[in-house]
Amino acid sequence: MTESRAELGQRGDEDLTDWLVRIPKAELHLHLEGAIPLDAMWELIQKYGGDPSLPSVEALAERFQFRDFPHFLQLWIWKNQFLREYEDFTYMSQAFARCLAQQNIRYAEVFFSPVRFVDEGLEIPRLFESIRAGLSSTPEVEVALIADLVRDYGPDRALGTLRDVNEIKDDGIFGIGLGGGEHNFPPELFPTVYREAREMGFRTTAHAGEAAGPPSVWGAIHELGVERIGHGARSGEDETLLDYLVEHQIPLELCPISNIKTGVIDSIEQHPVRRYFDKGVLLTINTDDPMMFGNSLVDEYRALIEVHGFTKDDVKTLILNAVKASWLSDERKEQLVGEFAAELE
Numbered sequence: 001m002t003e004s005r006a007e008l009g010q011r012g013d014e015d016l017t018d019w020l021v022r023i024p025k026a027e028l029h030l031h032l033e034g035a036i037p038l039d040a041m042w043e044l045i046q047k048y049g050g051d052p053s054l055p056s057v058e059a060l061a062e063r064f065q066f067r068d069f070p071h072f073l074q075l076w077i078w079k080n081q082f083l084r085e086y087e088d089f090t091y092m093s094q095a096f097a098r099c100l101a102q103q104n105i106r107y108a109e110v111f112f113s114p115v116r117f118v119d120e121g122l123e124i125p126r127l128f129e130s131i132r133a134g135l136s137s138t139p140e141v142e143v144a145l146i147a148d149l150v151r152d153y154g155p156d157r158a159l160g161t162l163r164d165v166n167e168i169k170d171d172g173i174f175g176i177g178l179g180g181g182e183h184n185f186p187p188e189l190f191p192t193v194y195r196e197a198r199e200m201g202f203r204t205t206a207h208a209g210e211a212a213g214p215p216s217v218w219g220a221i222h223e224l225g226v227e228r229i230g231h232g233a234r235s236g237e238d239e240t241l242l243d244y245l246v247e248h249q250i251p252l253e254l255c256p257i258s259n260i261k262t263g264v265i266d267s268i269e270q271h272p273v274r275r276y277f278d279k280g281v282l283l284t285i286n287t288d289d290p291m292m293f294g295n296s297l298v299d300e301y302r303a304l305i306e307v308h309g310f311t312k313d314d315v316k317t318l319i320l321n322a323v324k325a326s327w328l329s330d331e332r333k334e335q336l337v338g339e340f341a342a343e344l345e
């Protein structure tokens with residue numbers, strides 16, 4: 001049964017939040033290093049001698065308040081310096097998985113960008129092993145990893161990273177992705193990398209249509225042959241592209257609050273999520289970098305309900321979309337859809 005926005009409103013905001021927290025959820029686009037719970041990040045900073053300008057976790061939260069993109073990149077690099085030893089990766093992954101469990105996120109496909117840490121002397125196999133060890137401590141959350149090859153390092157480096165990742169893909173690394181500067185490193189540079197990844201058995205996604213416009217999405221589809229689009233928020237600037245996404249049911253990993261925080265879209269009211277949904281695009285809703293943006297999956301769905309008039313049934317559809325668009329085996333997917341659907345009733 002479809003409930004109107006007014007009916008939802010009558011029961012008050014707290015009821016809505018409770019419901020959103022309670023229901024089982026899945027997420028396909030979040031970056032592990034952008035999703036470290038603040039108290040775990042705080043502990044890591046203390047481990048390496050602390051920072052006098054950060055007297056408390058609250059001050060740390062304040063520092064992570066998004067200002068602009070250069071500041072965001074600066075912060076990204078700053079926090080990475082507190083991930084130095086393999087045990088730090090286990091520690092943060094453990095905290096991350098616990099945080100997902102608290103929100104009843106049962107399944108997630110999560111990006112990790114090893115290349116930045118390789119430059120600090122760490123090795124790709126041990127990085128992924130350490131992360132997997134941390135994730136395994138919370139068996140109620142199933143996490144598949146996606147190796148983000150980071151486009152800013154160019155195609156040769158991406159290929160090298162891919163080959164290293166391939167050696168340990170049995171550690172639950174389902175696929176590859178491509179984050180970073182969309183303007184300077186377009187999809188057209190990476191077809192060889194994606195072809196080889198497919199031959200190795202990896203599933204594929206690429207960030208596109210976030211900073212750059214529809215041509216980057218077309219490039220990801222035609223040059224890279226991706227199965228999903230990371231973000232794709234700007235796809236609607238080209239109606240033909242939107243039609244294509246609908247026709248081929250290519251899932252978008254939309255991250256609405258991230259788009260507002262990074263200034264890709266001016267306000268949540270102006271976000272095209274409603275238009276894409278009504279048109280029949282296969283949408284999934286995601287948080288991207290919750291540590292940096294201060295959002296949660298509950299906040300994302302709340303915004304859709306309160307600002308864009310999504311009903312509870314719409315939210316259920318979006319949650320099941322995330323399972324359907326996931327890279328789980330058909331058998332496991334069916335099982336999870338059944339489990340979720342029963343609990344969402």
Ligand SMILES: [Zn+2]
Pocket residue numbers: 029031179207230288
């Ligand atoms: Zn992302």
